Amino acid sequence: MAKCPICGSPLKWEELIEEMLIIENFEEIVKDRERFLAQVEEFVFKCPVCGEEFYGKTLPRREAEKVFELLNDFKGGIDWENKRVKLKLNDLLALETMLEEWDRRVKR
Numbered sequence: 001m002a003k004c005p006i007c008g009s010p011l012k013w014e015e016l017i018e019e020m021l022i023i024e025n026f027e028e029i030v031k032d033r034e035r036f037l038a039q040v041e042e043f044v045f046k047c048p049v050c051g052e053e054f055y056g057k058t059l060p061r062r063e064a065e066k067v068f069e070l071l072n073d074f075k076g077g078i079d080w081e082n083k084r085v086k087l088k089l090n091d092l093l094a095l096e097t098m099l100e101e102w103d104r105r106v107k108r
């Protein structure tokens, strides 16, 4: 799971994406896989626990890719007017990981 590279606190993707809502045209960027992933890498996030800033490229790329898919699968997951992410992205990521693990066990 995503962690702050400075203090090691676990981070919630829904909060990270909320920080990104200030980016101009983010509503368009979020529909474009390459642009979205590039923005995540370049964006300077602020850890809500220690208050330090860090680049998104320190976050796990695999999770960023899944977050992209989740944001596009669940239309209305972002409340643009109130600048809130309504999806519980961390919970959904954990669920996906669990299902993948289950899938591997069944196929073995």
Ligand SMILES: [Zn+2]
Pocket: 004, 005, 006, 007, 008, 009, 047, 048, 049, 050, 051, 052
């Ligand atoms: Zn931190």
